[in-house]
Amino acid sequence: MERRTFIKRTGATLAALMCAPSIGRADKSVVKIGFIGPLTGPNAALGMGARNSADLAVRRANARGNLPYQLQLVVMDDASDPSTGVAVATKLCTVENVAAATAHFNSPVALATIHVFHRYKVPQVMWGTIHPDITNKHNFPEVTRVCATSIVEHAELMNFVVKERGYQRWSVLYDTTSYGQSCFEAAKKALQANGATILSEDGVPVGTQDFRPVLSRLKTLSPGPQAIYFGGVVTEAALLRLQMAEIGINDVLFTGVTGLDSDTFNKTAGNVAEGTLIVGKKAIGDDSEFVSEYKKAGYKEYYEASGPFAYDSTNLIIAAIAKAGPSDKAQLAKTIRGMDFNGVLGPTRFDEFGQTKTGGLTLKVSQAGKWAPWQGSDYARGARALPKK
Amino acid sequence: MTHFLEVSFIALMLSSTYILIAVGFTLFFGAINIVHFAHGDVAMLGAFVAIILYGTADALGLIGGSPIWVWAPLLAAAIAVATGGLGLLFERTIIKPFRASPMLITLVATVALGIIVRESVRLFYPQGSNPQVFPNLFGQSGIRLGELYFRTGHLVMLGLSLLLIIAMILLIRRTRIGLSIRAVSQNIEAASLSGINPDVVIMLTFFIGSILAGVAGVLIGSYYSMIKFDVGLMYGIKGFSAAVVGGLGNFYGAILGGLTLGVIETFASAYVPEGMAYKDVYAFLIVIFFLVFKPSGILAEKQYEKV
Numbered sequence: 001m002e003r004r005t006f007i008k009r010t011g012a013t014l015a016a017l018m019c020a021p022s023i024g025r026a027d028k029s030v031v032k033i034g035f036i037g038p039l040t041g042p043n044a045a046l047g048m049g050a051r052n053s054a055d056l057a058v059r060r061a062n063a064r065g066n067l068p069y070q071l072q073l074v075v076m077d078d079a080s081d082p083s084t085g086v087a088v089a090t091k092l093c094t095v096e097n098v099a100a101a102t103a104h105f106n107s108p109v110a111l112a113t114i115h116v117f118h119r120y121k122v123p124q125v126m127w128g129t130i131h132p133d134i135t136n137k138h139n140f141p142e143v144t145r146v147c148a149t150s151i152v153e154h155a156e157l158m159n160f161v162v163k164e165r166g167y168q169r170w171s172v173l174y175d176t177t178s179y180g181q182s183c184f185e186a187a188k189k190a191l192q193a194n195g196a197t198i199l200s201e202d203g204v205p206v207g208t209q210d211f212r213p214v215l216s217r218l219k220t221l222s223p224g225p226q227a228i229y230f231g232g233v234v235t236e237a238a239l240l241r242l243q244m245a246e247i248g249i250n251d252v253l254f255t256g257v258t259g260l261d262s263d264t265f266n267k268t269a270g271n272v273a274e275g276t277l278i279v280g281k282k283a284i285g286d287d288s289e290f291v292s293e294y295k296k297a298g299y300k301e302y303y304e305a306s307g308p309f310a311y312d313s314t315n316l317i318i319a320a321i322a323k324a325g326p327s328d329k330a331q332l333a334k335t336i337r338g339m340d341f342n343g344v345l346g347p348t349r350f351d352e353f354g355q356t357k358t359g360g361l362t363l364k365v366s367q368a369g370k371w372a373p374w375q376g377s378d379y380a381r382g383a384r385a386l387p388k389k
Numbered sequence: 390m391t392h393f394l395e396v397s398f399i400a401l402m403l404s405s406t407y408i409l410i411a412v413g414f415t416l417f418f419g420a421i422n423i424v425h426f427a428h429g430d431v432a433m434l435g436a437f438v439a440i441i442l443y444g445t446a447d448a449l450g451l452i453g454g455s456p457i458w459v460w461a462p463l464l465a466a467a468i469a470v471a472t473g474g475l476g477l478l479f480e481r482t483i484i485k486p487f488r489a490s491p492m493l494i495t496l497v498a499t500v501a502l503g504i505i506v507r508e509s510v511r512l513f514y515p516q517g518s519n520p521q522v523f524p525n526l527f528g529q530s531g532i533r534l535g536e537l538y539f540r541t542g543h544l545v546m547l548g549l550s551l552l553l554i555i556a557m558i559l560l561i562r563r564t565r566i567g568l569s570i571r572a573v574s575q576n577i578e579a580a581s582l583s584g585i586n587p588d589v590v591i592m593l594t595f596f597i598g599s600i601l602a603g604v605a606g607v608l609i610g611s612y613y614s615m616i617k618f619d620v621g622l623m624y625g626i627k628g629f630s631a632a633v634v635g636g637l638g639n640f641y642g643a644i645l646g647g648l649t650l651g652v653i654e655t656f657a658s659a660y661v662p663e664g665m666a667y668k669d670v671y672a673f674l675i676v677i678f679f680l681v682f683k684p685s686g687i688l689a690e691k692q693y694e695k696v
Contacts (some may be wrong), residue, residue, distance in 0.1 A: 001392045040511075042619075044518045176666050203666035207623060209613050210403060213658035214665050217393045233618060242614050248538055263466070264519050266617050 031069040033058060033317055034092040034101030035308070036085065038234040039077035042235070043105050046262060049304030050127055051075055053290075054102055056297055057314035067322055073314075073329045074098055078109050085109035093120035099326035100336070102124065102313040104298055105306060107131035107179045110141070117142050119216070123320075123333040125313040128187070128306045130180045130258060142333050142355035146313045148361050150186040153257040156361055157279040158190035160374075167227040167253055167389055169197050171218050173211070173240065174231030183231030183257060191229075199225050204236065215247045217230070226389045227253035233261060238268035240285045246270040251387040253277060258361075261305045266369045271318055273366045275379070280364040281305035282345050283373045290344040305330045309360065312343035391536045396659045401644040402543060402612055406432075409605035411626025411635065411643035412557060413598035418575035419638040420594045423484060423495045427503035428602055429625020431479070433618065434522065435472040435603025436610035437510060442467050443524045461526070468607065471601045476599020477592055484595075503622065510618040520617040523610035524583025546608045553604060554644065557597075561640055570594060574638070630676045636686025645687045647674065 035054045037047035058073040074096045076088035085104065092098050093116060101117070104110040105128035107389055115383060117124040118140040126134060126145035130153060135145050148156075161167050170191055174184035180203070191198055201220055202214050218225060228244065230237050237260045244254065254276045261280035266273045291309055294303050303311075324335035343346045345360045363374035367384065378384040410432055417425045442464060446452050451460050483502045487495045511517040527542035555630060561567040572580040574592045581587050609624070610616040625627070633648025650672050657664040657671040680688060 030439075040518075042518055165630070203663065205666065205669060207619075208665070208668075209609070209620070210399065212399045213396055213655050213664075214390055216399065217659050219395075220392045235615075238520065238615065239613060246540060268520050268522055270522065270614070348393070 001262060026069075028068065028070040030072050031067075031321065032072050032074050032096055032098040033314065033321075034074050034076065034096065034098035034103070034122075035103060035310070035314070036076045036078050036088055036103040037306075038080040039075070039082070039103050041079040044236045045264070045324075046105055046128070046304045046306045047077070048301040050306040050310035051301050052297075052299040052301060053152070053294065053307035053309075053311040054127075056294055057318065059297065060293065061315075064113060067318075068212050069321075069326065071318065071321075074279040077112075077229050078104065078106070078221065080106045080109065082109050082112040083339060085113045089113040089116040090120075093117065093122045098122060099321055099329070100317045100332060102127050102310060102317060103314070104129050107134065107182065107229055108135045108177060111178065112373055114138065114140055114143050120332070121329045122310065123317070123329065123336050125309040125317055125336065127313045131178060132186075133182075135355045141330075141337070141354075144336055144350050144356075145355050146316065146348055146360065147258075147309050148359055150182045150257065151189070151357060152359065153279050154183070154186035154190040154360060155193075156359070156363070157255060157257060157277075158187070158194050158196070160279075160363055161227065161253070161255055162191065162194035162196045165386065168194070169199055169223060169226045171200045171202075171221075171225040171228045172198055172231070173202045173204060173214065173228065175206045175208075175233070177206055177232075179233075180231045183259070187229050187231055204232075206232070206236065208236060209309050211236075211243045212247055215240075215249060219247065219249060224249075226251060226319055226387075230254070230256045230260070232256070232259055234262050234265045235266070238265050238273070241265075241269045241273075241276065253387045261364065261371060263370060266366055266371065273369070275384070276366040277386065278364050278366075278371070278376075279361050280371055282308065282360045283361070283362040283364065284308050284344055285369075287296045290345055291346075312341070312345050312348060315343055316341045316348060368380070392659075394537055396655055398537075398539070399659075402547060402608075402656035403655055404648045405547060406605045406608050406612075406624065406647075407631045408554060408644050408647030409550055409601045409608070409626055410624055411631035411647045412554070412640065413602050414632040415595050415635075415638055415640055415643040416570070416573065416598045418632070419474045419640075420570065420591055421484075421488065421577075423492060424499070425479075425484065426496060426499040426625060427479065427483075427506055427546055427570065427621075428499075428501045428598070429623070429628060430506040430621035431476050431599050431615065432470065432505065432602040432606035432609065432624050432628075433510070433621035434475055435468065435599075435606030436616040437514065437606075438471045438475075438523070438603065439464075439468050439610060440521060440523060440605045440616070442471070447524075451636075457494050457526075464512070468603060472603030473596040473600040476595050476602070479599075480592065480595040498504050501614075503625065507618055507621060514618070517618055520615040523613070523615050526611065542611050550604065550608060552600065557601070558640070560597075566593065574615070627672070630673070634676055634679050634686055636688040639686065639688045642686050642688040649687070 039047045039048045055073050058071045061071055078085035092101055100123040102125045107129045110129040123142050130150045132149045132151055174180040223268045241254050257279045258281055260278050324332045337350050347358055348356050351357050364371040365374050365377050365379050367377050376379055390468045412430050483498050500648045531538050531540045569585045569590045573587050577587050631646035632643050634649055635642025654672045658668045
């Protein structure tokens with residue numbers, strides 16, 4: 001029965017989507033903006049939150065009606081897979097002929113598609129990837145990014161945890177994807193810059209379930225680690241945290257960066273998630289205009305940590321189109337890079353690599369099963385305590 | 390020493406999941422010479438069935454309302470029947486129609502079945518893409534032996550797996566059912582001439598094999614406190630490899646193969662520098678080693694069958 005309702009609902013949504021282009025006013029020409037994110041696969045929840053947020057930006061721009069065009073969001077699914085990403089990026093640039101696109105949660109996918117967007121000279125604003133090479137390595141004029149790189153994320157994390165809170169002895173684990181590797185390198189650099197000692201380094205393949213052999217070894221270290229860092233994403237992080245508790249590594253701080261910033265981590269790790277410290281995506285207050293508009297629009301999925309970034313990147317594209325027009329792509333790319341934009345994340349301005357200079361990050365702590373901004377948390381007030389050193 | 394004992398226990402837990410899955414591969418191969426590549430996904434289904442049935446029993450008030458030794462065996466029986474039934478359903482619909490076809494056809498069909506099972510769980514289970522929390526039946530309780538600490542839940546699951554493996558040995562060696570299974574795997578025509586209905590025996594093999602995979606799934610779920618839709622693929626490949634290393638078709642071989650893979654993976658992760666990153670490489674190097682130098686596996690295939 002439930003499945004039947006599901007099919008009915010999906011059918012209805014599809015029908016609505018197919019009708020959508022015809023709703024627009026006929027006297028305006030249509031300008032397309034592309035969206036790519038993981039709508040299926042392991043990161044689907046984050047991708048759908050981002051898709052809805054980008055959709056909200058386009059809907060609101062159309063509702064305001066002060067542009068001489070009707071905007072249309074063309075949504076594509078990269079399934080967190082580089083080859084799928086390249087295929088849909090090519091489709092956006094050729095068949096759909098989008099003016100610009102906002103794209104990707106996964107760094108490996110972005111590392112593959114920047115070449116496609118560069119070849120077709122289509123501006124691409126990244127809403128969720130953090131690998132430094134995406135902007136720095138080739139410095140394609142089409143590529144910009146509204147979220148922080150792993151270097152910035154780790155500098156901020158370690159500056160707080162090592163320098164301010166004084167955790168000196170570290171064990172580092174990371175997954176062996178290009179995302180995990182870039183996190184590991186940035187974490188190592190930031191730890192060394194702050195004078196911390198790294199006791200162990202262990203890479204783990206994605207899909208690893210058993211961290212116990214390594215954790216058992218960490219227990220034999222003397223003196224043992226005061227903090228454990230994990231460079232990876234939610235599932236492995238939750239397993240690692242659960243097994244730390246099971247094997248008896250207590251009173252050790254667990255940390256990570258934005259890869260852990262989903263409440264799936266808190267839900268899956270349960271009680272032991274408490275006191276985990278991360279640098280997460282900027283927390284948006286529930287009273288912000290974005291949140292109230294998102295709720296009003298009635299999307300089924302939560303906007304997730306990535307929503308505000310996709311919302312800002314889409315609005316940034318819309319503002320640039322309003323300024324430079326949609327047809328001259330090189331001019332549009334140049335305009336995007338030169339934007340002085342104010343959005344839900346605050347101001348966004350790009351450096352010479354197209355990388356945002358402003359953070360978009362918030363220090364968060366797992367408190368009572370949720371990611372809470374450090375400022376104002378029970379931990380900052382002293383009502384709860386992080387693990388002893 | 391404590392570290393060594395702890396790692397040995399971890400290896401034993403991992404090995405028993407591999408063994409439970411490998412036994413299925415070996416039973417199916419022994420009975421009708423097929424490789425059932427969705428068998429790892431049956432294990433995953435077992436864990437999901439357990440979550441659903443546990444949730445239902447909890448909602449009906451069975452779990453809070455009666456002591457654990459009343460509801461736990463009932464729940465276990467329900468999970469076993471449901472998972473065994475699913476395995477049987479797959480045999481009837483996907484494997485049986487290809488029984489006369491070359492082995493490769495069944496192989497492709499079961500690979501496809503595995504993909505369908507995984508994707509169905511992902512699409513139709515609520516929030517199916519995310520890892521699902523597995524109910525913790527035994528709480529945080531445990532037993533402390535010096536510096537070693539064992540969770541009650543883990544010990545119960547390990548004990549249950551060992552019991553099941555011993556029960557399987559007895560079933561195969563000592564009972565009429567076991568005799569029929571052995572007879573069918575030796576010579577299906579001769580078996581039917583002596584009054585055994587091979588179809589019933591094959592169905593029974595799939596029912597039992599799938600139950601064992603379901604137990605492996607529950608073991609995985611409770612050992613890691615979570616289950617994800619895509620874990621079956623990896624466990625399927627590891628279980629199959631374990632069966633090959635031990636000698637495909639040989640029941641004791643599956644046990645030896647599962648132990649070999651589990652021990653190598655765990656000890657490489659714990660003792661070799663960078664070992665965690667390459668644990669699968671070490672495990673599959675062993676598989677390749679056996680394929681090249683002793684393709685029949687540790688125990689030569691079907692040693693007790695060729696009279």
